[in-house]
Amino acid sequence: MTALLYTAGVVAFVVAILASIGLHEFGHLVPAKKFGCKVPQWFIGFGPTVWSKQIGDTEYGVKAIPLGGYVKIVGMLPPGAEGLVEETTYDEDGEPVHKVRRSNTGMFTQLISDARAAEWEYVKQHDTDRLFYRLPWWKKVVVMAGGPMVNIAIAFGLFVILFATYGNPRDEVVEPTVAAVPECVIPVAEQRTTCTADDPESPAAKAGIEPGDEIVSFNGTPYTDWQSLQAQIRDNADGDAVIEVRRDGELLTLETSTTVTLRQTSLEDQTLTEVGFLGVQPASHLQTGGPLYTAKQMESMTAETVQALVHLPVKVYEVGRAVVGLQERDPEGPVSIVGGGRFAGEAAASDAFPLTDKLVTLLFLVASFNFFIGMFNFVPLLPLDGGHIAGALYEGLKRGVARLRGRPDPGHVDVARLLPVAYVVGLAMLVMGVVLIVADLVVPLHIS
Template identity: 65%
Template sequence: MTAVLLYTLGVLVFVVAILVSIGLHELGHMIPAKKFGGKVTQYFIGFGPTVWSKQIGETEYGVKAIPLGGYVKIVGMLPPEAAELADDISYDADGNQVTRVRKSNTGMFTQLISDARAAEWELVKPEDSDRLFYKMSSWKKVVVMAGGPSVNLLIAFGIFAAVFATYGNPADETVTTKIDEVQACVVPAEESGRVCTEEEIREQPTPAFEAGLEEGDRIVSFNGVEAESWDQVQQLIRDNGDGRAEIVIERDGEILPPIVTETTVTPRFLSEDAEDPVEVGFLGVRPSTHPTTGGPFYTLEQMGGMTVDVVKALGTLPVKVFDVGQAIFGLEERDPTGPVSIVGGGRLAGETAAHEEIQVQEKVISLLMLIAGFNFFIGMFNFVPLLPLDGGHIASALWEALRRGLARLRGRPDPGYVDAAKLLPVAYVVASAMLVMGVVLIVGDLVVPVHLES
């Protein structure tokens, strides 16, 4: 029962953390939009039927049934069609010009665009004329649309920085000169990891075992050379061949007299891509490791590397999702390092929390890293310059600023606002692809889930 409760707790913590992240993402859009005078009519977490909502001022705040995202409705995202079209202009009772859009058209894509404009402008009132999103300065549009994913990246940075500064980075271990294990016998390279038999320990003990080195000892020097790093010590041992070795160690805070032994020679593969082993000096110890700690600059450096990895992952995402589809039908094994949905993330969080062999501190760190990883990916994904993602709107605003700037430099008329509505066919295709990939990943996480490695 305890394992079930811990599993449930892990899932709940993950889900709540993601929902909070979604809510903060949308605040990242809404706050600057309102600050710049825009009109925000809705702020919702989730999609589908409304579970709860409350009207505060001109904005309706609420929660919907499917917690797979969220949105804010900023009035005037799409500009009207060209004002010179006669049927796009009407006047109110006071004689003020009111821009509207045509509600019918020919051609599938043209009709989609026209319908989207009509739906958009049903919310626009004459008094909203100066508060429409498309009329904002280009830099304000960029700030509003970049606000959401930037919040996710800031969340990820905050979690990563806190973990790296205290516990350390689990993915970046520092190797020390402290001994974590003393191997009892010489095991052939091709049998690395095998447990020694009593006969092997008697007949071919390692120099370290024979010399009496113990777990927890710290190598201070080797053959008179001060030990500054494990790489250095390892190279000294390898270069020593089967020669005499004088080792100074620190045990329980005390420097012991030099231990004199002889290293032996054993074949070892010196790199992962080596085809043949090379005979080198061998002592028979394994160093201890600990997660590398670091501050804000270290965190930024690590996130830079993560950015490269995410960009590569996004490039192969359709293929990876296709592989998940193959796994669903039993045509291949599920890749344990492949993409997962929020459902898969919840399962991993639950398994981490319920795992008996993982210490409480490590469980907390794993959950934090999982939450930070999801936020980092969500933030980076939303910067992809395609509608309906935030990056698509950012790209439109930047293009608008560029062409207006070029027009001013050339002394030409202002080319006007960029019409994002013309890119709606692309948005529909991208949204459909995202929906399909999301469904495949969710089904995959239910049918052939990725499990926590033992």
């Protein structure tokens, strides 16, 4: 049963991500067709075709390697100036085909002209008005932004559902109510939860604090939030402690003395420090909220994701070092779709997760991956969508400036000139993807 649940979790996650990729490509396809572009292919996956169906002038299908997807929009690259010659030939049915004859100059020029020629293989004589590069700049932005915006919309929709019902794991609200009172003080170095005869009684137990008590003040200072109270307790060392609590509507004043013990400095810093200790565990709940709350949370997620993208090459390098055993893998580091599938499988198979939490974990994973995919595609570098968006915005700016100055229209921005950059970025993405997949197989992270 465990293996079956694990497999079900992995399959559910992979199917959800592939569906998200397909919807991403529809985010390009729908506006491209709306603006009159020719879109001959829409596929999920790469490699050999497993299944396809022709609908109109578009072939929809699935390929064997489920590591992405693509939509082919004809005319992304305009004819350039590398000695290319537009010419008309005829296919086997006698239909005219508009082509570009390649030049044969330098290496980079040849790469660009080869790419242009491949682009024009799909162009027939009557398609010349359906080419992407001929669209106004703002329509290009709409087409290219449509894909990543679909992913962000999926993430937003899932987060709204989760935050409104289950709550936000990133936003825990600690209450003044006592959830538990340990009977004794257990040394932090000893990984146990059961008291022994040698363990001293906890100060809170001595004072008579009980679960359900609402903390009102500590040494005369009113309770404002758990972090402030915890800081007061830690600073109190082994001094006297007067705690005012509300129990069943009645105010009680309880007295004890805090004790000094080793504890972690914080959740982020696991350094052990001698601090004052009382021995109360606060009750908490996850913050809930609707669309406005979700939008605010995604605003902070955006800032964090941008920072993560800036540091992604370094993080992947560290993952590579972990693969060869030079360092431990960062549990907060990046993972591939393989790692995400492993998380989903472990959550599904775990006895510690009730059914609701298993479903919530899957939805959070899918939402998080969609948000990252959307943000990643906005990076303004070819071959990512953001590279085409940047080119279209630059085109709009150039034409606007020329119009204001009364100068001739400078024409379309030729993104093909950046293809050498696109090849480098594409190779870097391939290498990073392979490193993460290998790491998720060799030194995998596990769901906590």
